[in-house]
Amino acid sequence: MTRPEPAEPAGEDDTDPQADRWLVEKARAGDLMAYEMLVRRHRDRIYRIALRMLGNPADADDVAQDVVIQLWTALSGFAGTSSFTTWLYRVVVNRCLNHRRGQRPVGELTDADHPRAADPARRVMAGEELQAGMAAVAVLPEHLRVPFVLVQLEGLTYRETAAVTKVSEGTVRGRLARARATLMDEMRDWS
């Protein structure tokens, strides 16, 4: 199975790489208003990635604020060889993973011990479908969750996801398939 390969990651309708580059240049030169405009253009994307990675609006809010603060200094490290959006995905994903690790008392979660994300009985409640889906994604092991969020939910290509995660495209494909299979098994248990 192949996914369509969009030229730009699916997301905000106002994606404009040229305008992003222009604003990045100004921001890197110290123009705070350019920076503010840049992050306002991408704020929904930042928050959405964080919510999909973490499954919790309060955590997503914290991470989104941290990212906006962190990016101001991190922009100096943006080489401009990839699109700003691709680079932004990397920053937000890494911040989410660090946020999780900071909260986790011991060790890594494994496939065997991660908790059920929702009570099956609650599935019948209105609006639970979205909550169940978010919770299931949020408890995927992180090496599966990251490619799943980027490819399946954000619409990045395999190549873009490989660039964000610094693994090969083949690894992205393999992990995406495992994430899908894991989620399908989870859903079977809930229904």
Place this chain on the structure above:
Amino acid sequence: MTDRLTCGRDADVLVAQVADGNPSPADDHQRSCAHCQAALAEFARLWAPVRAVAQHRPRAPEGVVDDAMRSIRGVSTDPDFGHIDEGQGQTRIAARVVMVLARHLAGRVPGVRVALSGLVAGVAGHSTVVEITLAADYGQDLVALAARIRATVADGIRRHTGLEPVAVMVHVDDVFT
């Protein structure tokens, strides 16, 4: 999930098909195979919560950027105010408000791709000089564009704040094809 269906098809392939948004039978075998059709229907049903996540387009809560920007800017870095005397008191409008307004006004002028604003020497009393730096769409009369921006920004600031923009400087910094 590495199972094969009774018909021999790999279940993971069908999972991927459903996850890619193609739950209908996709080839001659699937169209005539009850096992594949049942599996596709079941996978599509089970996948509904994930589809709901993919379709959910949450907006960032109000204040996420504002709070972070306040943290970056620090406090009391913007003491510059315009003053408008009225009969029963005085209205003060921060320079930043004028800049944000000018940026929004300029950004909405057709032909402008992205615009930034600044104030030349801030605001003094009820007067201000606004500076717009922008990237424009390629292939248009840039002098006419600048005139439209000047008129739109000056009129908007006058209308929204009561301040008098005695000049609107327009810098076309780049053109995008």
